[in-house]
Amino acid sequence: MKFLLRISAITFKEFRQLSRDRLTFGMVVMIPLIQLLLFGYAINNNIRNINAGLLDQSDSSTSRIIIDTVKATQVVNIIEQYFSIADAEAAITKGNVRAVLVLPRDLPQRVANPADDRALGQWIVDGSDNIVSSALLGLARMPIAPLQQGTGNTVSATFDTVLYFNPERRTPVNIVPGLLAVILTMTMILFTATAIVREKERGNLELLITTPIRSFELMLGKIIPYILIGLVQMFIILTLGHFVFDVPINGQPLQIVSATLLFIAASLTLGLLISTVALTQLQAMQMTVFVLLPSILLSGFLFPYEGMPKPAQMIAEGLPATHFVRMIRGVVLRDASLTDMQGDTLFLVAFTVVGMILATLKFRKSLD
Amino acid sequence: MTNAAIDASGLTRRFGSYTAVDHLDLHIPRGCIYGFLGPNGSGKSTSIRLLTGLLTPDEGTVNILGLQLPRQAEELRGRIGYMTQKFSLFGDLTLQENLQFIARIYGLPRKGIKARIADLLERYDLTRQSKQLADTLSGGQKQRLALAAATIHNPELLFLDEPTSAVDPENRRDFWEKLFDLSDAGTTILVSTHYMDEAERCHYLAILETGRKRADDTPQNLMQNMSANVVEISGNSLRRLKQQLLLTPDVISVAQQGIRLRVLVDKGHTDPLSWLRAECPASLNDYQLAVVRPSLEDVFVMSTGAHR
Ligand SMILES: Nc1ncnc2c1ncn2[C@@H]1O[C@H](COP(=O)(O)OP(=O)(O)O)[C@@H](O)[C@H]1O
Numbered sequence: 001m002k003f004l005l006r007i008s009a010i011t012f013k014e015f016r017q018l019s020r021d022r023l024t025f026g027m028v029v030m031i032p033l034i035q036l037l038l039f040g041y042a043i044n045n046n047i048r049n050i051n052a053g054l055l056d057q058s059d060s061s062t063s064r065i066i067i068d069t070v071k072a073t074q075v076v077n078i079i080e081q082y083f084s085i086a087d088a089e090a091a092i093t094k095g096n097v098r099a100v101l102v103l104p105r106d107l108p109q110r111v112a113n114p115a116d117d118r119a120l121g122q123w124i125v126d127g128s129d130n131i132v133s134s135a136l137l138g139l140a141r142m143p144i145a146p147l148q149q150g151t152g153n154t155v156s157a158t159f160d161t162v163l164y165f166n167p168e169r170r171t172p173v174n175i176v177p178g179l180l181a182v183i184l185t186m187t188m189i190l191f192t193a194t195a196i197v198r199e200k201e202r203g204n205l206e207l208l209i210t211t212p213i214r215s216f217e218l219m220l221g222k223i224i225p226y227i228l229i230g231l232v233q234m235f236i237i238l239t240l241g242h243f244v245f246d247v248p249i250n251g252q253p254l255q256i257v258s259a260t261l262l263f264i265a266a267s268l269t270l271g272l273l274i275s276t277v278a279l280t281q282l283q284a285m286q287m288t289v290f291v292l293l294p295s296i297l298l299s300g301f302l303f304p305y306e307g308m309p310k311p312a313q314m315i316a317e318g319l320p321a322t323h324f325v326r327m328i329r330g331v332v333l334r335d336a337s338l339t340d341m342q343g344d345t346l347f348l349v350a351f352t353v354v355g356m357i358l359a360t361l362k363f364r365k366s367l368d
Numbered sequence: 369m370t371n372a373a374i375d376a377s378g379l380t381r382r383f384g385s386y387t388a389v390d391h392l393d394l395h396i397p398r399g400c401i402y403g404f405l406g407p408n409g410s411g412k413s414t415s416i417r418l419l420t421g422l423l424t425p426d427e428g429t430v431n432i433l434g435l436q437l438p439r440q441a442e443e444l445r446g447r448i449g450y451m452t453q454k455f456s457l458f459g460d461l462t463l464q465e466n467l468q469f470i471a472r473i474y475g476l477p478r479k480g481i482k483a484r485i486a487d488l489l490e491r492y493d494l495t496r497q498s499k500q501l502a503d504t505l506s507g508g509q510k511q512r513l514a515l516a517a518a519t520i521h522n523p524e525l526l527f528l529d530e531p532t533s534a535v536d537p538e539n540r541r542d543f544w545e546k547l548f549d550l551s552d553a554g555t556t557i558l559v560s561t562h563y564m565d566e567a568e569r570c571h572y573l574a575i576l577e578t579g580r581k582r583a584d585d586t587p588q589n590l591m592q593n594m595s596a597n598v599v600e601i602s603g604n605s606l607r608r609l610k611q612q613l614l615l616t617p618d619v620i621s622v623a624q625q626g627i628r629l630r631v632l633v634d635k636g637h638t639d640p641l642s643w644l645r646a647e648c649p650a651s652l653n654d655y656q657l658a659v660v661r662p663s664l665e666d667v668f669v670m671s672t673g674a675h676r
């Protein structure tokens with residue numbers, strides 16, 4: 001029972017100090033808010049007025065109907081007109097326009113024979129910007145009502161689409177759950193690592209280790225507040241993501257919280273490990289960045305895991321964030337459960353247990 | 369089971385190739401105030417860390433209150449108190465919160481904590497500051513708070529590492545009154561210092577230099593058994609005389625103190641005054657010479673390299 005009292009004494013003290021540490025307290029709330037709002041623009045797929053060009057080789061009444069229909073969507077804003085494919089491509093390369101609509105010479109015939117299944121025209125799209133290209137890809141299947149009366153042929157595409165520069169498409173909805181992984185990685189590791197190293201720096205640790213507190217109690221007491229902080233951040237990110245950016249929350253709350261708790265535990269463990277090695281807060285921060293960067297780049301948050309070369313995938317497999325990105329997307333978007341994602345669940349559990357043991361062994365109560 | 373509070377032999381600790389504590393032997397009886405006197409870097413803090421189990425010795429054995437270190441270090445925790453050289457309580461907590469935290473860590477019974485803290489705040493004259501953040505305290509107040517925290521669990525043995533280095537002389541005097549109170553109540557105290565006046569208040573004293581113990585005894589015995597006589601010389605042109613005396617064999621050290629020179633002469637000369645006058649007949653004619661009682665500073669000069 002004494003050990004519970006000691007743990008709670010540490011936790012209580014930690015909360016007191018946190019409540020006075022405006023900066024950290026602000027970061028707890030501001031990091032998720034700001035990141036989410038920044039990424040929010042990327043998530044917002046309701047894009048309008050993309051600058052586009054036109055290459056109308058048929059120059060017919062049919063082509064004018066199509067052009068008017070496309071303009072009516074307000075997705076694109078046709079600002080230039082070309083007379084050859086080469087000009088059109090050059091305009092995209094220079095960045096004058098993000099896309100060019102090409103209407104072929106035989107357009108009237110294509111409209112007349114819907115049975116051919118040939119697209120009416122082609123969008124040449126600058127794929128280097130995912131968000132723009134996804135918006136344009138949405139135009140591929142748009143119906144051109146005045147031309148398709150009674151045909152019932154809505155399966156074949158109205159336009160062909162050629163994506164230049166970046167042939168892969170991604171759903172922006174992926175970003176919010178992924179962001180949860182990145183923000184938790186950043187704050188959880190940084191907060192625990194610096195919270196413990198700070199006491200080393202300020203000399204508090206010299207006092208603490210002459211008291212009856214055990215290393216295990218000290219570490220547990222110090223991470224409990226951060227578990228709660230992590231949950232608060234999860235709540236902020238998912239609520240905001242859902243209500244402001246329309247991210248569907250399909251998973252069970254219990255599953256979402258459990259998955260997040262697992263990841264928080266793994267990240268806190270990593271923070272503890274860092275704190276046993278780092279001598280100053282600056283070192284702790286540098287080591288956090290060392291973990292954070294691959295977590296952002298390799299976890300599948302920004303780039304799909306499948307697209308990475310083998311060595312990168314192997315590094316990614318060693319990062320808790322990779323497993324959490326997979327889990328939380330599964331749980332939030334596809335309503336998967338932790339048992340559906342056994343491999344990732346087990347990895348996080350094992351990571352935490354092994355890390356905790358290492359940290360407790362490494363954190364000896366001495367100044368040696 | 370020994371009757372000593374601290375029993376250490378051959379205690380040695382190295383940092384790389386530097387030996388910070390070099391074969392230190394200590395035998396400190398229960399109930400006394402024991403002082404470590406030494407200049408900065410002489411190994412006082414390192415010795416205390418070895419004795420509290422914060423550092424592991426490279427060589428030697430330590431027995432504290434009958435417990436063997438480092439094996440039984442955890443059992444010892446609740447029975448000792450340690451006041452670090454650098455203030456190590458939490459600057460962003462109030463006095464009250466700091467003491468509450470320490471009390472809980474030591475597992476004091478819940479009901480007693482409030483009264484115990486009120487009592488300590490009262491005793492160390494901190495009641496008015498109890499809601500103040502520790503960072504905003506003055507040097508003297510911080511030091512009293514640290515002592516209150518180190519004694520909250522009534523330890524049998526108290527380690528104080530240069531407790532008065534950031535404190536003015538008056539606060540220092542008051543602080544020692546508190547230490548004598550604790551000592552009267554039966555607490556054994558080990559205190560390190562580089563102030564002579566403070567060292568003189570200890571029951572026993574060890575003089576440390578570059579990690580070695582140069583002397584240890586009661587301050588009175590140290591002064592009495594010093595292997596030199598002290599001669600005070602007053603007169604004019606002391607600087608020139610000082611240079612001359614330093615060249616005389618068997619003059620161990622010469623220090624100017626205002627209008628006097630304090631000269632340490634080897635004890636082999638039973639009558640140091642006539643010996644000195646015989647050694648430098650011409651130059652000493654215009655001066656008054658007198659043999660005076662040795663001070664602790666003289667002992668310190670004798671036992672350390674300060675005169676070399
Ligand atoms: N952790 C350490 N690493 C390296 N050298 C140290 C360490 N701690 C102390 N020392 C060295 O040991 C010597 C004694 O230091 P210390 O015990 O702090 O002396 P004091 O407390 O008497 O001023 C000094 O020279 C100091 O530089």
Ligand SMILES: [Mg+2]
Pocket residue numbers: 409412413414453529530
């Ligand atoms: Mg020191």
